Amino acid sequence: MTVQSALTRWFGKTARPLPWRESGVTPWQILVSEIMLQQTPAIRVAPQWLSWIARWPDAKSLANASPADAIRQWDRLGYPNRALRLRQTAQRIVEEHGGQLPRDEAELRKLPGIGEYTAAAILAFAYEQRSVVLDTNVRRVITRVWHGRERQPATLGSEERTFAEGLVPSTAKAAARWSAAVMEFGAVICTAKKPQCSHCIIKNECAWRLAGFPASEIHTRKQQFHGTDRQVRGIIMQALKTATKSLAMSDLELVWQDSQQVHRALDSLVSDELVEVTKNGRYRLPQ
DNA sequence: GATGCGTGGGG
């Protein structure tokens, strides 16, 4: 039995009951889940997806919502730019695609917030087309099982794409199932931090295990979060989301000790159109 | 191609 069929069978038996996997979920709703899942764990997305879909079940309804409503409904999923782009995509779909999500990869990639991974995921999971779905889970599983290394390269290159494409089954349905299976396998078994190798059904095929689990080099430290503009942006957005009216600069300067940094973070939020300046020079979510 | 962009949970 090939690794592909083993993981696909495993997925069929043990897949987590995530709400966007239920029958009757539309391609648009799959897209909403994919945007929410960008850099956010599925367990945190699930309840937010349910309430979002209950409020805005299709592109048209979201297109008619205000940015402020979308940002507030996004709640604390992080990266609120995603909420804005999702709403912009809804408007584009209504205006340019008759309210229907495109089935074409190039058309999907033109939409704000949809990149290489998300376009491939839509093709596979919403339309059951053959595509090369390469997220962090798939890259990690391929690196370990086929190349015998612990960690994938920092940047995704053409060699990785070519190799991954060669693993995708030729028929559309099998390809879509494989992508779902290998992603799930990376998310719950072949995890980054504490892989469950004792429960792994392909341990005898794993090049990483056969090589004795060699550790990869520690990569350069990421940006520290505490004290960054990112943190201040989050605090400002939280203040504006909970406010019942617009806030003055003097209000916002109270949310962080460094008022220079508040100014800088606020400027970037305005530039991102996550914050609006009123005629009176006050601040609020974009109406 | 490196960097910026939230938030929360786990070790």
Next chain:
DNA sequence: TCCCCAAGCAT
């Protein structure tokens, strides 16, 4: 406490 990481994208 601190650090890592989580279905990436845009610039």
